[in-house]
Amino acid sequence: MDNALANVVRPQPVMEGLAKEFYDGCGRGELRFQRCTRCGTFRHIPRELCAECGCFDWEWARSSGLGTVFSYTVVARALHPAFMNATPYAAAIVELEEGVRILSNVVDCPPEELRIGMPVRVDFEKQAGQVTLPVFRRR
């Protein structure tokens, strides 16, 4: 890949609608998921209504931020220019205590030590843009 591309900005979520509300919470240091006000089911990705019971009413509910690694990959060769200088990095599906899963990064853990089932805790990283992403650390 062209070296000039190494300065490409990392892809950012588009800050509108439910995505903005989700990431705004992260900016305040809160990992929040939607919770149906009728049946209490948590959900992620944010959506308009509860697929369990059909209810349109929901609230943001704060997560404990505690979970375990459900699956992961270690990216050795970046396939997006903005991540060229970040390899190797770990991306993982984290299953939270609330039952929802989220795709994120596990930071400060040597990739070879990553394991499915590893307990992790949420932390937050402000990006070069303005968005704060939830990331996870070993606990």
Next chain:
Amino acid sequence: MGSARSIALKDSACIVGIGETAVCRKPGSGLSETALQLKAIAAALDDAGLEAREVDGILPFPNLGRAEAFAASLGCENLRFAATLNLGGAAPVAALRMAAMAVASGCASYVLVPAGWNGYSGARTREIAATDSESIPGAKVARDYYQPFGLSAPPQWYALMAQRHMHEYGTREEQLGAVALAMRRHAQLNPGALMCGKPMTMGDYLASPMICAPYRLLDCCLETDGAAAYIVTSRERARDLRQKPVTIMGAASGQPYPADDIVNRKDFHRTGLTTAAPEAFAMAGVTPADADFAQIYDCFTFEVIQQIEEAGFCRRGEGGAFVENGGIELGGRLPVNTHGGLLSQAHLLGVGHVTEAVRQLRHEAGERQVEDAEIGVVTGWGDFGDGSIAILRRGD
């Protein structure tokens, strides 16, 4: 989940023409993606003995051309059936069912399904994924919830599926390698395969650089320039054409749930094929054990293992053992991708799997012919696990 209603499609349509261009990496095809596909279409029409103006249905691949443009170039003055199935690499096999529906219901007489691209010399898949979130699977889900964390392209998303399968079922990297080796061995028998003349050993496989664990370079499909096309008509019309027809015994497609998010699936290993395969086999009135071969969409090695399981060739978790010891090589229990597949022939977007299945069932596959092949299976895999499958039979 099959229904009596869909079973009515059984044996109602045939594949009557196939065409392919040559495939290459450097220096590139030198043609536009439209021109490339028109070359494959012309070959398919010639194979069928049909005039282009007789085509009245076209099902183009997502983002690779519009039916109107193909019709205008070909002189199809009576285009009356056109659609694009947004199932990524599962689209060409899903189009088999849609074409069968169209010709069985009388909505069209001859349906054309093309796909082709400059996958090497044009915009590469990973670059498209990096720059155009609207065209990638999951669209806004990937854009807002995957890409910011450095997962922007198919091998990275699918690696999450493979890693979990390895954890739950003990699937090993040598079993992923067995898939790559089988495709490469078949390519040695296909003079049209990009990797013909370039054999591979398990040592080569294990020494290839890691891309995104567990995927190494040699777990990944080729990026090539090339096109392929096929033509479907009714069983009755097929009898009047040039080639021995290949009958669509059963076909189905499906999606995982939720289809736009890999991460939050209650059954993490359920794909579109999980529901499509039983529906297609029920329609065909046969079982996976009746298949003489399978052409399985092999974007990456693990997806072959996963589809072998979800299609019912073995139980979930047993796919790793199934592909070992020559199990999916010619002469094994289920020869898979006899042309070399996306991994070692070329990336013809899944249409190449259909054309190879037809070649096998016409008994025109030369050195790589599966002896006395009567029934073959072809699958498609796309986006975040969309699936499609067809069960095909030699003759009408």
